[in-house]
Amino acid sequence: MTTTQRQLVVLGTAEACRDVEARLGGAPIEVRAANSVADACKLSGAASVAAILLLDSHLSCDISELAAIWPSAPLLVATPDSLEQTLAAIRERAQITDVLRQLVVQSAAPMVVMGDGAIVFGNPSAAELFRCSGDELLGMSIDVPSTRSPVELALRRGDGTEFEVELRCV
Secondary structure, eight states: OOOOOOEEEEESOHHHHHHHHHHHTTOSOEEEEESSHHHHHTOSOGGGEEEEEEEGGGTTSOOHHHHHHOTTSOEEEEOTTTHHHHHHHHHHHHHHHHHHHHHHHHOSSOOEEEETTEEEEEOHHHHHHTTSOHHHHTTOBOOOOSOSSOEEEEEEOTTSOEEEEEEOOO
């Protein structure tokens, strides 16, 4: 199934971004450079942003626009003294996320991850349930009720047929 790789948006110079990328070496995360908040807001794949890293040269920037675009992405601030510790935390989080993603992909139970009312990740069992490809599954809208209790829902498959499902939000 095609999924968007998680991204770390780095507000800093291109050289600083390359340094961050080299230090993260092998972590399952794509580093995206932005010289300004405006540049960061133009990056594609808003749902796939794992974190926003502000390097010390950008500490005084207005980040409210970034928070509006990526409200669930943690904002990390790093000075030269704290950069290595911050990157270690990012690397560990990316590796844990990758392991969890693999568990979900291998599960026989249909599972999807929602972002702003649309599917941003789904396992092969979910694609089979919806009778569509993994790529077609991404972006499908589901009106998810705001409850932790199981609920019965009528959903539409990729071919337009309706089916009943018991939905559990976790």
